[in-house]
Amino acid sequence: xxxxxxxxxxxxxxMAADLSLQGFDxxxxxxxQFKKNIEKxxxxxxxxxMGAIEGxxxxxxxxxxxxxxxxxxxxLYIVVPAFxxxxxxxxxxxxxxxxxxxxxxPGTFGSLEFKxxxxxxxxxxxxxxGETQTLPYDTRLIAPAKCRIIDRLPAKIxxxxxxxxxxxxxxxxxxxxxxxxxxxxxDVIEAGLNSANPAMHTGVCVINIxxxxxxxxxxxxxxxxxxxxxxxxxNKKLDEERKEIGKKFGYNITSLxxxxxxxxxxxxxxxxxxxxxxxxxxxxxxxxxNSIWHxxxxxxxxxxxxxxxxxxxxxxxxxxxxxxxxxxxNVIHERxxxxxxxTVEDLGLSGMTMEEMKDYVKTGLKA
Amino acid sequence: xxxxxxxxxxxxxxMAADLSLQGFDxxxxxxxQFKKNIEKxxxxxxxxxMGAIEGxxxxxxxxxxxxxxxxxxxxLYIVVPAFxxxxxxxxxxxxxxxxxxxxxxPGTFGSLEFKxxxxxxxxxxxxxxGETQTLPYDTRLIAPAKCRIIDRLPAKIxxxxxxxxxxxxxxxxxxxxxxxxxxxxxDVIEAGLNSANPAMHTGVCVINIxxxxxxxxxxxxxxxxxxxxxxxxxNKKLDEERKEIGKKFGYNITSLxxxxxxxxxxxxxxxxxxxxxxxxxxxxxxxxxNSIWHxxxxxxxxxxxxxxxxxxxxxxxxxxxxxxxxxxxNVIHERxxxxxxxTVEDLGLSGMTMEEMKDYVKTGLKA
Numbered sequence: 001x002x003x004x005x006x007x008x009x010x011x012x013x014x015m016a017a018d019l020s021l022q023g024f025d026x027x028x029x030x031x032x033q034f035k036k037n038i039e040k041x042x043x044x045x046x047x048x049x050m051g052a053i054e055g056x057x058x059x060x061x062x063x064x065x066x067x068x069x070x071x072x073x074x075x076l077y078i079v080v081p082a083f084x085x086x087x088x089x090x091x092x093x094x095x096x097x098x099x100x101x102x103x104x105x106p107g108t109f110g111s112l113e114f115k116x117x118x119x120x121x122x123x124x125x126x127x128x129x130g131e132t133q134t135l136p137y138d139t140r141l142i143a144p145a146k147c148r149i150i151d152r153l154p155a156k157i158x159x160x161x162x163x164x165x166x167x168x169x170x171x172x173x174x175x176x177x178x179x180x181x182x183x184x185x186x187d188v189i190e191a192g193l194n195s196a197n198p199a200m201h202t203g204v205c206v207i208n209i210x211x212x213x214x215x216x217x218x219x220x221x222x223x224x225x226x227x228x229x230x231x232x233x234x235n236k237k238l239d240e241e242r243k244e245i246g247k248k249f250g251y252n253i254t255s256l257x258x259x260x261x262x263x264x265x266x267x268x269x270x271x272x273x274x275x276x277x278x279x280x281x282x283x284x285x286x287x288x289x290n291s292i293w294h295x296x297x298x299x300x301x302x303x304x305x306x307x308x309x310x311x312x313x314x315x316x317x318x319x320x321x322x323x324x325x326x327x328x329x330n331v332i333h334e335r336x337x338x339x340x341x342x343t344v345e346d347l348g349l350s351g352m353t354m355e356e357m358k359d360y361v362k363t364g365l366k367a
Numbered sequence: 368x369x370x371x372x373x374x375x376x377x378x379x380x381x382m383a384a385d386l387s388l389q390g391f392d393x394x395x396x397x398x399x400q401f402k403k404n405i406e407k408x409x410x411x412x413x414x415x416x417m418g419a420i421e422g423x424x425x426x427x428x429x430x431x432x433x434x435x436x437x438x439x440x441x442x443l444y445i446v447v448p449a450f451x452x453x454x455x456x457x458x459x460x461x462x463x464x465x466x467x468x469x470x471x472x473p474g475t476f477g478s479l480e481f482k483x484x485x486x487x488x489x490x491x492x493x494x495x496x497g498e499t500q501t502l503p504y505d506t507r508l509i510a511p512a513k514c515r516i517i518d519r520l521p522a523k524i525x526x527x528x529x530x531x532x533x534x535x536x537x538x539x540x541x542x543x544x545x546x547x548x549x550x551x552x553x554d555v556i557e558a559g560l561n562s563a564n565p566a567m568h569t570g571v572c573v574i575n576i577x578x579x580x581x582x583x584x585x586x587x588x589x590x591x592x593x594x595x596x597x598x599x600x601x602n603k604k605l606d607e608e609r610k611e612i613g614k615k616f617g618y619n620i621t622s623l624x625x626x627x628x629x630x631x632x633x634x635x636x637x638x639x640x641x642x643x644x645x646x647x648x649x650x651x652x653x654x655x656x657n658s659i660w661h662x663x664x665x666x667x668x669x670x671x672x673x674x675x676x677x678x679x680x681x682x683x684x685x686x687x688x689x690x691x692x693x694x695x696x697n698v699i700h701e702r703x704x705x706x707x708x709x710t711v712e713d714l715g716l717s718g719m720t721m722e723e724m725k726d727y728v729k730t731g732l733k734a
Contacts, residue, residue: 208575226581234699
């Protein structure tokens with residue numbers, strides 16, 4: 001199977017290398033305007049991994065020529081921040097073959113945005129589009145073409161149309177195994193709601209804005225090390241609102257506690273979210289966010305709680321704490337995240353009842 | 368004129384002493400359960416003031432016998448935190464003579480709560496009740512019966528019924544002068560909306576909750592010294608919402624900028640709220656709030672933004688930022704400030720149109 005990994009950051013480098021090391025035919029493709037992100041890879045065709053995954057991977061190719069990169073690919077894996085989904089969707093619209101499968105690692109509903117952009121351009125030829133709820137790696141680029149992998153993350157996958165899932169999963173069985181995927185969601189809305197970061201970060205961030213702005217005096221901010229009782233209360237409340245949305249849809253939503261439980265070493269006490277977050281070995285030494293423009297604010301608002309709140313409003317679930325965090329972000333950022341963020345309009349779900357949404361993600365067809 | 372000052376904290380001590388030094392016949396009265404607050408004063412009948420006001424005042428009396436204290440008083444000055452207004456109103460109901468004037472320093476709509484409690488107990492005999500928008504002093508008890516006054520504060524006064532204002536002001540002309548009052552508001556709603564603290568404190572507090580909880584690691588929190596750009600943006604937004612409420616009523620609301628402008632030394636730049644707040648000489652050296660249970664959180668929510676928001680809802684003014692701050696406080700405090708705080712129900716304004724409210728505070732009579 002020929003795979004094209006689209007992107008040029010931590011995740012794209014890691015996935016291209018990891019899959020290459022496991023014998024897949026992989027091409028890495030970044031946008032021309034960000035060529036320098038993958039310049040070293042273009043030059044050497046190799047990426048070094050260290051940490052939880054070790055090895056020097058030889059790639060089939062690395063390019064900024066997107067047409068060339070995707071031409072013979074069976075699968076296209078989009079490994080970019082959520083705000084970049086739109087630009088890739090617009091580039092790919094009309095350039096795909098029907099049998100090419102797209103997967104977003106992770107998606108946070110991006111599969112629906114892809115489909116909606118294809119549709120609006122009159123280019124929806126029915127490609128299957130998948131997404132996971134998380135990047136399958138906790139990883140950082142530490143030098144050009146060199147990544148340190150802290151751990152694999154337990155990603156699950158879903159596809160639109162969901163009724164093609166079985167067939168696609170057969171087709172990508174080897175990749176599924178190679179990426180250590182942990183199962184499937186019933187559909188992409190369930191996948192999107194299972195993204196944990198917005199509930200994990202925005203509560204901590206909103207009550208630490210002053211601390212973050214004062215870091216010149218008080219030192220770098222460590223989200224996990226400095227998480228406090230109030231932050232945990234807000235996290236739990238945001239999570240409850242998220243779970244209420246999922247419950248109404250009839251989905252399984254992995255709670256923050258359960259999310260962390262999966263990370264715990266045997267014998268650890270997982271009952272206390274505060275203690276668990278503070279004890280996370282992966283995150284403790286990262287000094288972030290150190291700006292109110294960090295993705296824990298912007299991405300987790302615009303492509304997290306804004307999206308959840310937007311869906312919740314449409315099905316009549318109140319989300320006062322999500323809304324309050326967004327309102328406060330709007331003031332400090334002097335932006336309107338309600339408008340700039342990813343909402344039911346961007347996802348092509350506007351005006352649908354819950355049943356219509358579920359039917360749409362199942363069949364890929366609007367009533 | 369005989370004055371009874373009710374209370375036993377910073378403000379009550381200072382006012383009892385200040386008025387005594389200026390020749391008034393003053394009795395200080397604290398509740399029996401808080402006797403120790405004024406024990407030294409009961410013993411010596413004197414209070415020492417230093418700082419912006421200097422002198423050792425001889426009081427007429429100091430007692431915890433409220434019946435005795437108020438019996439012959441012409442004016443009763445309630446100088447207690449807002450949450451204590453209710454208990455004093457309930458104690459005084461049915462024990463007053465019609466000509467006795469009550470003034471709350473400050474009120475934050477407490478005069479309306481007093482009247483409503485009297486009314487509900489069938490004991491509203493039409494006493495005039497006044498309130499100021501601020502305590503007339505920035506002051507702290509630094510030892511028993513000894514206060515340090517940082518500055519006088521520019522208090523303005525209003526009464527319910529407002530149509531008795533002129534008469535009462537004639538009657539209390541000497542006190543007005545002695546307390547350096549700076550004018551009047553058209554009614555007690557205008558006075559209540561001119562309280563500045565809730566707009567000044569809650570924005571800074573909500574984005575510093577984590578900082579305050581982490582003070583064991585990062586040191587004491589200094590609200591004015593650590594105020595940040597985001598805090599100032601929130602303050603301004605809270606203030607805009609407050610001004611919108613006032614505007615709809617047709618009131619003059621002193622903005623935060625104008626509030627601080629009055630404090631500035633000649634030549635200071637008053638345009639930048641951030642710079643001005645950071646430059647406040649009075650507040651810079653106070654390490655507070657150092658707990659999420661400090662009055663900057665609790666009093667400024669329950670008797671500040673909750674009250675404003677409650678009035679705003681009744682007249683159709685949106686207050687999304689006030690509401691967002693309260694929602695977040697509800698989570699971190701595990702309380703329901705919407706219920707526990709002072710709302711239109713407590714003030715006897717529930718169900719009234721804006722015109723009915725204005726008429727009520729003018730005449731003291733419900734339609």
